[in-house]
Amino acid sequence: MRGSCWLNRRIEQRFRLLAISTVKSMKIKLLLFFCVALTLLAFSTTGSTFLLWSSNNNDNNNHNQTPPLRRFTDSRKGYSIVMNTWKRYDLLKQSIKHYSSCPRLDSVHIVWSEPEPPSESLLKFLYQAVKSKSRDGRYVKLRFDIYKEDSLNNRFKEIKDLETDAVFSIDDDVIFPCSSVEFAFDVWQSAPNAMVGFVPRVHWADSLNGEDTKFRYGGWWSVWWTGTYSMVLSKAAFFHKKYFSLYTNEMPSSIREYVTKNRNCEDIAMSFLVANATGAPPLWVKGKIYEIGSTGISSLGGHSIRRSECVNIFTAMFGRMPLVYTSVKAVDSRNVWFW
Ligand SMILES: *[C@@H]1O[C@H](CO)[C@@H](O)[C@H](O)[C@H]1NC(C)=O
Numbered sequence: 001m002r003g004s005c006w007l008n009r010r011i012e013q014r015f016r017l018l019a020i021s022t023v024k025s026m027k028i029k030l031l032l033f034f035c036v037a038l039t040l041l042a043f044s045t046t047g048s049t050f051l052l053w054s055s056n057n058n059d060n061n062n063h064n065q066t067p068p069l070r071r072f073t074d075s076r077k078g079y080s081i082v083m084n085t086w087k088r089y090d091l092l093k094q095s096i097k098h099y100s101s102c103p104r105l106d107s108v109h110i111v112w113s114e115p116e117p118p119s120e121s122l123l124k125f126l127y128q129a130v131k132s133k134s135r136d137g138r139y140v141k142l143r144f145d146i147y148k149e150d151s152l153n154n155r156f157k158e159i160k161d162l163e164t165d166a167v168f169s170i171d172d173d174v175i176f177p178c179s180s181v182e183f184a185f186d187v188w189q190s191a192p193n194a195m196v197g198f199v200p201r202v203h204w205a206d207s208l209n210g211e212d213t214k215f216r217y218g219g220w221w222s223v224w225w226t227g228t229y230s231m232v233l234s235k236a237a238f239f240h241k242k243y244f245s246l247y248t249n250e251m252p253s254s255i256r257e258y259v260t261k262n263r264n265c266e267d268i269a270m271s272f273l274v275a276n277a278t279g280a281p282p283l284w285v286k287g288k289i290y291e292i293g294s295t296g297i298s299s300l301g302g303h304s305i306r307r308s309e310c311v312n313i314f315t316a317m318f319g320r321m322p323l324v325y326t327s328v329k330a331v332d333s334r335n336v337w338f339w
Pocket residue numbers: 250251252273276277317318
């Protein structure tokens with residue numbers, strides 16, 4: 001024990017020196033990991049390892065049943081899924097089939113911007129899929145919102161028959177277990193003005209030469225390393241439906257035109273919009289992600305130059321940088337094994 005702690009102090013000192021010269025915030029988690037690993041190692045060699053644990057756990061024997069997954073027996077108002085899709089019918093089928101079993105899902109709206117309307121066989125499959133998951137004769141409503149113009153702004157158009165305040169905006173190529181989605185919905189209910197999502201991103205001030213600040217878009221690695229973020233992407237996020245009308249009717253049209261023309265960054269624009277309206281950061285929720293498409297690489301960089309350009313252009317169009325940093329992450333405490 002003493003040995004490992006001494007080592008830890010040494011590591012910590014070296015890390016602190018490093019931190020001063022390179023990055024501001026270091027991964028405490030790494031240190032914690034070393035500490036736990038070394039402590040376990042020290043314990044296992046003395047042979048008295050887990051007695052400590054088991055004697056503590058005796059107290060808990062009479063309430064070790066796991067709690068039921070659904071927390072509310074009354075069905076409070078649910079949420080709607082707004083799914084963006086583009087000529088990937090297998091993914092669409094898989095996604096709809098999956099989500100229609102989520103308990104508090106009210107309806108699914110598919111944003112359809114293809115020149116051809118959805119085929120009979122696709123419609124038939126999807127309605128069947130939704131019906132097969134019905135409970136007590138009630139099943140998830142399925143709607144297509146068909147647009148003539150092919151634009152990424154379509155995913156944020158107002159939807160007339162949207163009956164819930166909560167919208168879960170999702171791409172067709174990522175799947176989250178219902179437990180993750182429902183947990184994110186709980187988080188959103190605590191903060192209904194915020195964007196609450198699974199995919200955090202960040203922006204950095206690039207050159208600090210006075211007023212002419214340029215920003216850089218930071219991907220997954222940036223967020224992982226610093227634990228800081230300022231956006232959650234609309235490929236998997238909850239937000240209030242009022243932001244649809246703000247996006248379509250109130251936001252400067254130059255931003256929507258930029259999005260259509262460049263076929264990119266509608267998600268950054270939405271993050272700007274919500275941040276500007278609330279003055280508050282988004283909320284990152286921990287959840288399991290299954291990427292069923294083949295576009296996973298884009299999240300690891302490569303296209304970050306175009307994304308940085310979007311951040312800078314939108315900053316100019318908003319007249320300021322509205323994004324707010326945070327490091328809050330919401331986790332389901334039932335799934336945390338360590339404290
Ligand atoms: C940003 O927020 C301000 C204050 O709420 C508002 O007046 C302005 O119209 C918003 N800007 C955009 C581009 O939405």
